Each structure stands twice: as C-alpha cells, then as structure tokens.
Amino acid sequence: MIIEKMNYSKKMKAVLFDGSLRLVSDYPRPLLKPDWAVIKVIKAGICRTDIELIKGYMGFKGILGHEFIGVIEDTIDKSLIGRRVTGEINVSCGKCAMCKMGLKRHCYNRAVQGIHKIDGAMAEYCTLPIENLKIIPDEISDEKAVFIEPMSAAAQILTQITIEANDTCVILGDGKLGILCAWVMTTVCRDVTIVGHHENKLNAARWNGLKTITDISEIKTGVDIVIEATGSLSGLTDAVKICRPMGIIILKSTVASKIEIDLSIVTINEISIIGSRCGLFDDGIGIMRNWKDMPIERLITARYPISEAVTAFEKAVQRDSLKVLLEF
Amino acid sequence: MIIEKMNYSKKMKAVLFDGSLRLVSDYPRPLLKPDWAVIKVIKAGICRTDIELIKGYMGFKGILGHEFIGVIEDTIDKSLIGRRVTGEINVSCGKCAMCKMGLKRHCYNRAVQGIHKIDGAMAEYCTLPIENLKIIPDEISDEKAVFIEPMSAAAQILTQITIEANDTCVILGDGKLGILCAWVMTTVCRDVTIVGHHENKLNAARWNGLKTITDISEIKTGVDIVIEATGSLSGLTDAVKICRPMGIIILKSTVASKIEIDLSIVTINEISIIGSRCGLFDDGIGIMRNWKDMPIERLITARYPISEAVTAFEKAVQRDSLKVLLEF
Numbered sequence: 008m009i010i011e012k013m014n015y016s017k018k019m020k021a022v023l024f025d026g027s028l029r030l031v032s033d034y035p036r037p038l039l040k041p042d043w044a045v046i047k048v049i050k051a052g053i054c055r056t057d058i059e060l061i062k063g064y065m066g067f068k069g070i071l072g073h074e075f076i077g078v079i080e081d082t083i084d085k086s087l088i089g090r091r092v093t094g095e096i097n098v099s100c101g102k103c104a105m106c107k108m109g110l111k112r113h114c115y116n117r118a119v120q121g122i123h124k125i126d127g128a129m130a131e132y133c134t135l136p137i138e139n140l141k142i143i144p145d146e147i148s149d150e151k152a153v154f155i156e157p158m159s160a161a162a163q164i165l166t167q168i169t170i171e172a173n174d175t176c177v178i179l180g181d182g183k184l185g186i187l188c189a190w191v192m193t194t195v196c197r198d199v200t201i202v203g204h205h206e207n208k209l210n211a212a213r214w215n216g217l218k219t220i221t222d223i224s225e226i227k228t229g230v231d232i233v234i235e236a237t238g239s240l241s242g243l244t245d246a247v248k249i250c251r252p253m254g255i256i257i258l259k260s261t262v263a264s265k266i267e268i269d270l271s272i273v274t275i276n277e278i279s280i281i282g283s284r285c286g287l288f289d290d291g292i293g294i295m296r297n298w299k300d301m302p303i304e305r306l307i308t309a310r311y312p313i314s315e316a317v318t319a320f321e322k323a324v325q326r327d328s329l330k331v332l333l334e335f
Numbered sequence: 336m337i338i339e340k341m342n343y344s345k346k347m348k349a350v351l352f353d354g355s356l357r358l359v360s361d362y363p364r365p366l367l368k369p370d371w372a373v374i375k376v377i378k379a380g381i382c383r384t385d386i387e388l389i390k391g392y393m394g395f396k397g398i399l400g401h402e403f404i405g406v407i408e409d410t411i412d413k414s415l416i417g418r419r420v421t422g423e424i425n426v427s428c429g430k431c432a433m434c435k436m437g438l439k440r441h442c443y444n445r446a447v448q449g450i451h452k453i454d455g456a457m458a459e460y461c462t463l464p465i466e467n468l469k470i471i472p473d474e475i476s477d478e479k480a481v482f483i484e485p486m487s488a489a490a491q492i493l494t495q496i497t498i499e500a501n502d503t504c505v506i507l508g509d510g511k512l513g514i515l516c517a518w519v520m521t522t523v524c525r526d527v528t529i530v531g532h533h534e535n536k537l538n539a540a541r542w543n544g545l546k547t548i549t550d551i552s553e554i555k556t557g558v559d560i561v562i563e564a565t566g567s568l569s570g571l572t573d574a575v576k577i578c579r580p581m582g583i584i585i586l587k588s589t590v591a592s593k594i595e596i597d598l599s600i601v602t603i604n605e606i607s608i609i610g611s612r613c614g615l616f617d618d619g620i621g622i623m624r625n626w627k628d629m630p631i632e633r634l635i636t637a638r639y640p641i642s643e644a645v646t647a648f649e650k651a652v653q654r655d656s657l658k659v660l661l662e663f
Contacts, residue, residue, distance in 0.1 A: 104557060104579075105579075105580055110580060110581055113580035113581060113604065113605070167605075229432060240598055240599065240602075243598065251432075251433075252433055252438060252441030253438055253441060258598065258601055258602045259602065260599070260602060261599050261602045261603055262599060264597065264599070265595050265596060265597045266595070266596065266597075266598065267593050267594070267595045268593060268594065268596065269592065269593045269594075270568055270571065270586065270594065270610075271568065271588070271589050271590060271592070273586055273608070273610040274568075274586045274587065274588060274589045274610040274611065274612055275589055275610070275612055276441065276610060276612075277441070277495075277609070277610045277611055277612055278609075278610045279607060279608070279609045279610070280601070280607070280608040280609075281605070281606075281607045281608075282598075282601040282602040282603070282604060282605045282606045282607070283602065283605055284602055284603055284604075284605055
C-alpha cells in the first residue's frame with residue numbers, strides 16, 4: 008500500500024493517444040503490481056503499428072509504444088532492479104485454451120503493450136509482467152536492443168517453415184520489418200531479393216548478399232518463399248503470382264483492409280500462405296548475437312527526445328523514414 | 336504405322352464439349368503413342384470440375400472426363416493388356432523445374448486429362464501415359480474405383496499437414512469432395528464436423544462419428560483444422576472466422592472467382608492457409624483398402640449409359656446430386 012501511494016503521487020511524461028496524439032507531462036506513473044515490474048524507459052521505437060494506431064487501428068487509447076529498452080526500477084525480486092531489459096508485448100491470462108496449449112502470445116484474453124488494453128512504453132516509465140521481461144546481453148547496444156521486438160518477429164519465420172539453403176526468397180516491401188525479414192533470410196538462403204520503391208531504404212538494406220530491385224517484373228516466377236511485408240496486404244496478389252507451386256507465402260502485414268483477390272491459384276498450385284506476427288525474444292536476441300555485423304543501426308532514420316515526440320511521429324510517417332527513436 | 340492406321344480408321348462415342356455439350360459417335364479413337372496406353376473405359380464420373388468446364392472454366396474444348404476406370408486395350412507392354420486401371424490426370428513433361436523437383440503434377444507444361452490440352456475419359460476409349468496408370472486392386476469394386484481420383488485428392492490433406500488425434504476438424508461444404516475429405520479426416524481426428532445445406536447429402540455423409548450441421552453458428556470458434564470445400568472459395572471468410580490461432584485452413588475449392596476478404600486476422604492469428612488439389616493415387620487406394628466399410632457407394636446419385644450423357648450432366652448439376660456415373 009505504501010508503494011502504491013508513493014508511485015501514484017508521481018507524474019511522468021508520456022506519449023498519449025486518445026483520439027489525438029500529444030505529449031503529456033502529468034500522466035500518473037505506473038503502480039507496481041505483484042509479479043510485474045516498473046521499468047524506467049531509455050529508448051522506444053516508433054513502429055508502423057503505432058502509425059496505424061493513431062489512424063484508429065484497434066481503437067486503442069492510451070500510452071503508445073511496444074518497442075523499448077529500459078532499466079528495471081522496481082519489482083518484487085530486488086536482484087532484478089537496475090537490469091537492462093526489453094519486454095514481450097503480449098500479456099496473457101494464463102487460463103484460456105491458447106495459454107493452456109502453450110500459445111501465450113495468442114491468449115484469447117491478452118492485452119498487448121501499447122496496442123490493446125494496456126499502456127505502452129513511450130513514457131518515462133512503463134510496466135510489464137516479470138515473465139515478459141528479457142534481460143539484454145551486454146554485447147547488444149541500447150540502439151540495437153530497441154529492434155529486439157521486430158527482429159523476433161522476423162526470426163519467427165524460421166520457426167514456422169522448413170527452409171533449404173538453395174531456396175529462393177523474395178521479400179515484398181522495403182520497410183523496417185521487410186528489411187529485417189530479408190536480413191534474417193540471408194542467413195539461411197542463398198538467393199534473397201527485396202522489392203521496394205525507396206532508394207534510401209534499398210541502400211540501407213544491402214547486406215550479406217541481399218539483392219534489391221524496384222520492379223517486381225524482374226522476378227522470374229517460381230520463387231520458393233515469398234514474404235509479404237508491404238504493410239497493406241496489397242502485395243498478396245503479387246506474392247501469389249511469383250510463388251512457385253507448393254511454395255510458401257509468409258504474410259507479415261497486419262493492417263486490416265479488405266482486398267479483392269482470386270485465390271484459386273493457391274489451391275491449384277498448392278501454395279501455403281502462413282500468417283506470421285511476433286516471435287520469441289530469445290530468437291531475436293539469438294540472431295543479433297550470431298550476426299554481430301548485421302547493420303541494424305542503418306535502420307535508424309532519426310532520434311528525438313521525448314519532449315519532441317509529436318515531431319518524431321511526423322518524421323516517422325514520412326515515406327522515406329525507417330526507424331525513428333524516442334530517447335528519454 | 337500399321338497400328339496407327341488401324342486405330343485411326345475406327346470411330347467411337349464421346350462426350351464432347353466445344354462450346355456446347357453433346358454426345359458424338361464419330362470421334363476418332365485415340366492413337367497408340369509410345370509409352371502411352373489406350374484404355375477401354377468402363378465407367379466415368381461427372382465431377383464438379385466438369386460442370387465448371389462446360390461453363391467455360393479453363394477454356395477447355397475436347398472430350399470431358401478425368402475420373403474413370405477401364406481396361407487396358409493396347410500398349411507396348413502386352414502383359415498389361417486387359418488389366419483394370421485408373422489414371423493420374425496430370426500428364427507431365429519430365430523436363431521442367433517442377434518435374435525435376437519431383438513435383439510432376441505441378442509440371443509447368445502439364446496437360447490435364449479432360450481439363451487442359453488433352454482429351455478426357457468420357458468416351459469409349461481414352462489414352463494416358465503408362466506411368467500415369469494405376470492397376471486397381473481386385474478388392475476395390477468398379478464403382479468405388481471411380482472415386483480413386485477424388486479420394487486421392489482428399490487423402491492429399493494427410494500428406495500436407497501434421498494432425499493430432501485430438502484435433503478438431505470442420506469441413507465447409509457437403510459436396511462429394513467435402514464428404515470424402517470429412518471421411519478421411521474421421522480416420523485420424525476424434526472430432527470432425529461437416530457443414531452443409533443439403534439434407535440428403537448430410538444423411539449420406541454420416542459415417543465413423545462424423546457430425547453434421549447446417550448452421551455454421553453452431554461451431555464454437557477455435558477449430559484446429561478447417562477444410563474449405565464449398566466449391567466457391569466463398570467459405571474462406573467463414574473458415575478464417577472459426578479457425579483457432581496457429582490453426583490450419585485447407586483450401587480445396589478451385590473455381591476461379593475474385594473474393595473480397597480481410598486477411599489481417601490470418602497474420603494476427605498466424606493461421607496457415609494451404610492450397611490442396613490432387614493427390615497420389617496410391618494414397619487414395621490405400622484409404623479404400625484400409626477402410627473397407629467407408630460407404631463410398633452412397634455418394635452415387637445416379638448411373639446413365641453413355642448414350643444418355645447429356646441427361647446425366649443435367650442430373651449432375653442439380654443441387655441435390657452427388658456423383659453421377661456414366662457407364663459404357
């Protein structure tokens with residue numbers, strides 16, 4: 008009770024969306040709940056999902072942010088205080104059919120940090136269950152660590168399908184997630200190509216033999232693995248067109264919109280379309296430890312102090328922007 | 336040369352579609368080509384695909400029919416003459432990338448019996464490469480054997496996904512293929528339900544614990560495996576709705592039509608949508624041998640002599656019809 012009163016009396020800066028986006032400085036600091044931790048945020052990334060949220064996606068209202076690193080400020084296990092952490096974004100109930108199957112991130116009753124039901128990390132302090140926190144290895148810098156969440160989402164692909172070294176892979180979309188997916192795929196496939204329309208993003212993407220093209224017509228049909236990461240699912244028609252019979256299409260775009268599509272070719276060619284959202288942070292961290300020269304910092308377009316959060320969002324929505332970071 | 340001349344001089348009855356559907360009696364008998372066989376047809380089934388073909392699907396013109404049994408009339412290996420056979424419908428080139436990968440039925444240059452490029456089996460004689468023919472075990476009756484092709488298409492599902500005994504499975508669509516898929520699934524899953532709108536078809540479908548319902552709203556969400564076999568892909572929206580996170584949707588419908596659909600839930604719930612067309616005949620035959628009491632004959636609505644082929648098609652298109660057979 009004393010802890011709660013102490014915390015509650017304190018205010019903090021936070022990036023709030025409640026129909027309009029703004030910085031507030033009098034948001035109550037999160038209370039310490041049993042089995043949760045309060046984290047002092049160091050950096051937070053602006054994700055494509057955040058940009059969709061301020062357009063009304065999910066109907067979310069509250070503090071934005073689900074890509075962050077910080078230091079544990081308080082929790083029941085005092086040995087954890089001061090540790091540098093990031094956090095898995097899905098907060099599960101532990102009781103539903105999905106949780107009982109071990110699919111906690113698909114919990115039917117889940118809250119998602121800064122996306123659904125609970126406040127996010129674009130604030131001086133945030134809070135998550137202890138079980139969601141991952142201690143960041145010293146060898147991973149603060150700036151790289153902000154990418155653990157999207158890197159895990161990219162690494163998730165490797166857990167969903169079997170991949171052969173000689174498989175060809177095409178990634179549609181040169182956004183942050185598209186580039187991370189492409190980099191992850193270059194670590195397992197010989198022939199990986201990313202298709203995009205932004206010269207600066209394609210320049211940033213060139214690493215580990217990744218090929219970059221601007222026109223999908225350059226791709227011969229018969230691709231083994233196609234990753235749809237255009238951000239709008241509009242690329243699915245293209246994906247179906249270039250995928251080989253019995254090939255695989257990974258769907259990474261989550262933005263809700265109805266598309267008109269002829270899927271009969273999916274049946275005829277026995278194509279697999281596999282939805283892929285977020286992955287285990289251990290996998291994202293594993294990729295970063297195994298591939299220390301992966302040029303993750305190239306994906307940072309700009310850095311802003313939290314006081315300039317609204318400007319940071321304006322920057323993030325620009326067509327040429329990759330990752331925009333908020334610093335605390 | 337002598338053989339060719341002999342054959343060419345002979346005429347046969349055939350069910351021809353060249354913009355209109357009709358029985359002709361002066362169609363030239365197929366010539367014997369090297370590595371092929373000429374088969375005297377005993378029975379042929381009218382498939383949903385045939386009905387689509389006479390609406391213009393695939394732009395096919397020629398003799399219809401790809402579900403048949405017959406007796407080998409002539410081939411280079413004289414020991415095969417007189418054997419009772421059916422045939423795999425995809426005739427492959429043996430040279431393209433798909434053939435070299437061992438995916439002959441996805442051959443880029445394939446012809447498909449009675450569907451694409453080559454004549455089908457609704458005639459007194461048909462012809463296929465020897466490698467496409469399967470000798471029918473004596474224990475499988477002529478009428479059951481006509482179902483080897485669609486049974487193999489149903490059995491294909493078992494080769495594409497891993498299935499657990501406790502998985503729940505829902506089949507959307509009570510057509511012939513839907514029922515065969517449902518029966519195959521009852522052999523591996525404890526809890527299989529078929530959804531349809533035809534009382535007589537659902538009555539025919541009841542076997543091996545298969546549950547039948549007419550209203551999809553009776554299904555609680557969270558189905559492990561959903562099979563879309565409505566014949567129009569229109570069921571995909573329903574399939575996505577009832578499929579559990581990380582569940583599987585099998586797409587069986589091949590009829591080309593644009594659908595409007597929101598696929599973001601496929602990404603969010605990490606659902607796999609797997610196209611499934613036709614399977615290896617050994618698998619279909621294996622199912623029939625392992626499950627001798629599977630009531631396949633129940634799926635036969637009517638039998639017609641080839642002289643009444645047009646009437647048979649009129650019967651086959653009726654809403655309540657299941658399989659209509661042509662007899663020679």
